[in-house]
Amino acid sequence: MHGRDATEEYGEEVVKLCRRVSKVLSKGLGLDGGRLQAAFGGEGGEGACMRVNFYPRCPQPELTLGVAAHSDPGGMTMLLVDDHVRGLQVRKDGQWITVDPVPDAFIVNVGDQIQVLSNAAYKSVEHRVTVSAAEERLSLAFFYNPRSDVPVAPMAELVAPGRPALYPEMTFDEYRAHIRQRGLSGKAQLQSLQNANNSVAS
Template identity: 65%
Template sequence: MDCLQAWPEPVVRVQSLSESGAHTIPARYIKPPNDRPSPTTMSDSNVRIPVVDLSADPEHAVQAVASACREWGFFQVVNHGVDPALMRRARDVWRGFFHEPMEVKQPYANSPKTYEGYGSRLGIKKGALLDWGDYYYLHVRPASLRSQKKWPALPSSLRPTTDEYTQELVKLCRQLMQVLSTGLGIKEGRLHEAFGGEEDGACLRVNFYPKCPQPDLTLGLSPHSDPGGMTVLLVDDHVKGLQVRKADAWVTVQPVPNSFIINIADQIEVLSNGVYKSVEHRVMVSSTAERLSMAFFYNPRSDIPLAPIAELITSERPALYQTMTYDDYRLYIRKNGPKGKTQVESLKTVQN
């Protein structure tokens, strides 16, 4: 872990670049031509990720979620039980943090050792191309990692609001895990059990994408699949930015008010033996509007072996992935930053 003690070069806050008034972006943020957002790579705007009503008939909800996880790896949930007023407060306090003076934010600067705190890059490769965004990463579970002293003290309501919000999302994730298990044809508590039961993990990454003078040259977040178990994303309803890969096209997500965007991450792909898919996604930026998103990552306990669940292994569908721990797995993204689906693909026992 020695290589993860410090960033390889001084960290530049993207928000500072945005507010400098410059009309061009530094070369380190310019993506290769094939990786830039372009109208020619976007799919038909009428194609949308599924929307699931969690208050609907339970059997219908299970079928809808299972279908979305097999075909898309993404879906939106409405009527999910989390108070919309709490969702708005959570967004407001974190937007308030990013608009605090730099002398308030900088003491929370993070390192690549744990990523907890105020950050502006992923990966430790010197001279790497960077994404147009800042973030704040904090631990929620397990209790041994959770320390509100590492959460921002300003705005003054941030800590209690974030605490209430994340507790509600733990409940929602555990409910969704039951739905996901039932959709796989296994007992409803099986995925939660594979995550370590009450020793499951969770963290929150608040992403801030400032205005960009050349949004056609860069990305807020490069294509990647999430390394953990499941992600619950809260986005600004009025600013689109998230794109999901579907076949060879990028689908721009149309946010539904008061919804959460759910996506399957790599560990559930592994545990489901590839039945549920983690899917690449990326974030576009805008020249006219800033964007904030709150990604809640629900993860397995970090030190237990993870492999396809035994009930999902048959002679016709043998185990498709090697065993590993989440500790080993997430070290990859900390070293390399977002790199598509290269990590989960490397675990496959048979390469296509």
């Protein structure tokens, strides 16, 4: 099998996996299994792309990061990493926790669009990547996103009196433009939308 064919087959299989995970997430919200995928644009309407990340050895790793702290702007990320090199860290309760790779397993990161659609029932994962003085690191990040022009807002079933919509409606394209203006800054981009929406509501 040629590299291009293998890449295409990998992408098709990971999209199927993302659809399965989105069904589980939908049911976890008490909704129909296809609800999140429908909000992404329906089967075949979602967006997907893959990025290969290579982190070379760094003689002074304490002076830099491979990737600065951020949450993924899209729906979810399927991350396949070297099973013997640590580097991914997630923020929990204000502390950075290093994720131990599990052989033959994906790391699934919830992204900002699922936080918006779930009205913050699911939180996107703030994470960063450290580098190593001793080892190179390779990862495959597969991003599963809403279609770029589909309006995304908290799903109506999750909004009620006493539980207002925390985020304004915007397309994924509009959200990416919002992020480009601000740069990587933890979860500040999403927080700014929540603050703005609370101001409008009050």
